[in-house]
Amino acid sequence: MVRDSDENEVTVPTGKVKWFDETRGFGFIAGDDGSEVFLHASVLPAEASNPKPGTRVDYGVADGRRGPSALAVKVLDAAPSVAKAKRKAPTEMATIVEDLIKVLDRVGDALKHGRYPDGNAGERVAKLLRAVADDFEA
Structure with a gap:
């Protein structure tokens, strides 16, 4: 009014x-x-x-x-975000991030020894990174 x-x-x-x-x-x-x-x-x-x-x-x-x-x-x-409604709980994301850190540590160790991830492991790591990034952007 x-x-x-x-x-x-x-x-x-x-x-x-x-x-x-x-x-x-x-x-x-x-x-x-x-x-x-x-x-x-x-x-x-x-x-x-x-x-x-x-x-x-x-x-x-x-x-x-x-x-x-x-x-x-x-x-x-603003209209409610569909992506935010499907967002994972922070405690669940904390576990995912901790697991991602472990995976990246193994990849980092291999790179220090002059080796890229073998086979399709590099592709799996890239998909994992994209998935986690999408969850953060939601």
Whole structure:
């Protein structure tokens, strides 16, 4: 709820980003009142330049050439991350990191003696490193 210059209450519409195409720079907001509003990248705050579907926003509305368009969009809640929801528990990651250190110590010892991991061991180590990196980035 916002008050205008005459101290009247003005309702600011809220909704969720329905979809947003970052390449083309536009998408739509599904308003809580059931309306659908055009969303252009130029009305987004800098930190939310590519909002994900489900991001909660409030916005002003103006009549555009093709219907209602959002103005002055403000992000209320970012969409929940699917990757973070599937993230491993910190205690589980601690065990994985300790095991990774042991593997890398063996690889390091072999490299000190002039040998790369033999066979597909190098490929397995690379896959392991990528998997752990993906868990940290989630």
